[in-house]
Amino acid sequence: MNRKLLGAALLAMATLLFNPAWASDAPAVDRTATGGAQTLEDIMARQQQLKMDESFRSENLGNPANAKPITEQLGTRGGVSDSDVWRGIRYNQSDIKTQARGPGADVLIQDGGMPWYKLREGPMITYGGGALLGIILLLVVFYFVRGKIMIDGGPSGTKIERFKAIERFGHWLLAGSFIALALTGLITLMGRSFLIPVIGHEAYSTLAVGSKWLHNNVAWAFMLGLVMTFVMWVAHNIPNKLDWQWIKAGGGIFTKSHPSSKKFNAGQKIIFWTVMLLGVSVSLSGLSLLFPFEMPMFAGTFSVINSVIGTDFPTALTPHEEMQYANIWHSIVAFAMMVAIIAHIYIGSVGMEGAFDAMGNGQVDREWARQHHDLWVEEVEAKQGKGGSS
Amino acid sequence: MKVMAAAFVVALVIAFCAPVVLNQFGWSSAEQGSSTSVRLD
Ligand code: HEM
Numbered sequence: 001m002n003r004k005l006l007g008a009a010l011l012a013m014a015t016l017l018f019n020p021a022w023a024s025d026a027p028a029v030d031r032t033a034t035g036g037a038q039t040l041e042d043i044m045a046r047q048q049q050l051k052m053d054e055s056f057r058s059e060n061l062g063n064p065a066n067a068k069p070i071t072e073q074l075g076t077r078g079g080v081s082d083s084d085v086w087r088g089i090r091y092n093q094s095d096i097k098t099q100a101r102g103p104g105a106d107v108l109i110q111d112g113g114m115p116w117y118k119l120r121e122g123p124m125i126t127y128g129g130g131a132l133l134g135i136i137l138l139l140v141v142f143y144f145v146r147g148k149i150m151i152d153g154g155p156s157g158t159k160i161e162r163f164k165a166i167e168r169f170g171h172w173l174l175a176g177s178f179i180a181l182a183l184t185g186l187i188t189l190m191g192r193s194f195l196i197p198v199i200g201h202e203a204y205s206t207l208a209v210g211s212k213w214l215h216n217n218v219a220w221a222f223m224l225g226l227v228m229t230f231v232m233w234v235a236h237n238i239p240n241k242l243d244w245q246w247i248k249a250g251g252g253i254f255t256k257s258h259p260s261s262k263k264f265n266a267g268q269k270i271i272f273w274t275v276m277l278l279g280v281s282v283s284l285s286g287l288s289l290l291f292p293f294e295m296p297m298f299a300g301t302f303s304v305i306n307s308v309i310g311t312d313f314p315t316a317l318t319p320h321e322e323m324q325y326a327n328i329w330h331s332i333v334a335f336a337m338m339v340a341i342i343a344h345i346y347i348g349s350v351g352m353e354g355a356f357d358a359m360g361n362g363q364v365d366r367e368w369a370r371q372h373h374d375l376w377v378e379e380v381e382a383k384q385g386k387g388g389s390s
Numbered sequence: 391m392k393v394m395a396a397a398f399v400v401a402l403v404i405a406f407c408a409p410v411v412l413n414q415f416g417w418s419s420a421e422q423g424s425s426t427s428v429r430l431d
Contacts, residue, residue: 165393172397180401217405224404225397291417360391 026050036060058091060084092318103293104319116324124328125190128335135339139346146253149352156367160380162358167232171359174225174275177218182338184211184218189331219286226279236263237272242375263376271344278337285330289323296322298329 026045031037036056045052064079080088088094089108096106163171187195188211196204243266249259251267259265264272288295299322302313317325348355354368369377412418 168393169397169400172394173401176394176398177401214405217408218401220408221401221404225401360394362393 024050026052031056054091057087058093061088061091061093104323107318107320110318110320112318112321112324116328119328120189120331121193124331125193128331129190131335131339132342135342139343139351143346143351148350149253149347151353151365151368152256152258152371153367155354155365158366159363160366160369160377161362162364162369163362165362167229168359168362170225170228170232172225173221174229177222177225178337178341180214180218181222182334182341184215185331185334187211188215216290219283219290222279223283226276226283230276233264233272234276237269239266239269242266243269258371258374260375261373262379263373265372271340274340275337278333278340282330282333282337285326285333288326289330292323293319296326298322298325 026048027041029039029041029045031039031042033039037060038057042052042056062076062080062084067079068075070077076084085094089096092107092110096108098105098108187207191204191208191211195207199207242260242262246259246261246266249255249257251265252259284297288297296317296319299315299317302317303315305311306313306315314321348359354365357368358364366377409418
């Protein structure tokens with residue numbers, strides 16, 4: 001898989017989905033007939049989701065100094081009309097005092113809710129779910145075309161230690177929690193569409209509450225697993241010239257050759273960095289969701305992105321919008337990870353003879369190791385020759 | 391395989407401990423969803 005392509009596709013998707021700059025501009029509207037108030041054209045333009053200059057509304061908040069006294073005809077209470085007051089609330093210009101406390105409490109009306117909801121129930125499920133089915137289909141096809149990758153000439157019968165217990169522990173902490181997170185996350189995202197119609201509201205309610213509990217709490221194990229595996233394996237995952245050879249040979253997957261490799265080949269390094277980078281991103285956006293309104297990060301991120309690549313992402317976000325972006329981003333990253341991980345699980349289990357042992361009991365067949373990680377075997381043997389261990 | 395099982399168990403132990411620890415820092419997951427988190431003052 002090409003990590004650059006994945007990144008570009010993700011960014012393109014994110015941009016297309018949220019960037020209002022992509023909407024075409026609404027034609028200028030003449031509002032003299034309404035005295036500056038909204039016209040039918042304005043309403044139609046909004047329905048067509050054209051990008052419009054809202055200042056005729058957002059800045060039209062009434063001026064108590066010009067208001068007619070309440071005793072006169074059309075006199076307004078407090079000097080501003082009801083419409084003025086509602087516009088003030090709608091554009092967050094009013095000085096709101098609420099009994100409820102918290103960063104989100106003072107925003108009484110915000111626009112993002114419906115677009116967020118529709119994005120989450122619609123494209124998120126369609127493209128995300130589609131990507132999962134797509135990779136599964138691809139792997140099934142791969143299995144039938146290429147078959148299981150076997151050890152040429154069969155296993156040698158002698159073993160060599162590939163991963164220590166602590167490494168396998170870190171891997172399974174990461175993997176176990178990730179699979180729990182993926183399943184409970186999918187239940188949360190897709191339950192309303194796919195589970196409620198089948199199992200009903202009551203059963204789904206129990207499932208949803210349980211999923212939420214597990215998802216929120218097992219996330220800490222995932223973060224720990226991420227840190228552990230990063231620390232233990234990063235040194236073996238620094239890209240080098242050999243990786244380029246490996247990629248040019250396509251990993252030998254179709255030519256049935258065995259390009260040279262040290263402990264991790266280029267394909268594994270791609271998995272490693274995908275897991276680490278996306279893992280950090282999914283963790284950060286997850287923390288932002290776990291502690292609502294306490295850790296907003298999108299306004300800041302957007303302003304950095306804007307200044308670097310000149311995009312037009314919004315940088316003034318209400319607390320709720322921050323949460324909506326965190327939610328959508330969390331899902332996009334999670335789907336990207338799931339796609340990569342499904343392929344990883346395939347190759348680490350049914351896809352390749354002898355691979356699972358590396359994480360199963362830590363001992364791999366020497367012949368498997370020679371074929372897939374020849375230079376690593378040489379290193380280990382050289383060390384053992386000197387009386388050291390792997 | 392023992393290591394794998396141990397890691398899964400530890401993942402669950404962490405999950406059960408997480409809300410308890412967060413509670414110590416004054417963040418209650420039970421309170422998040424309840425109406426008592428809305429303070430009237
Ligand atoms: C049932 C699920 C899984 C199986 C069977 C599995 C299997 C394996 C195996 C056999 C290896 C060692 C490969 C080698 O010897 O070179 C490995 C490595 C690794 N696994 Fe997994 N794994 C699973 C799930 C996961 C998950 C969910 C993640 C992360 C979220 C993950 C992340 C990694 C990473 C980063 C490596 C090191 C790089 C690599 O070898 O690609 N694994 N896995």
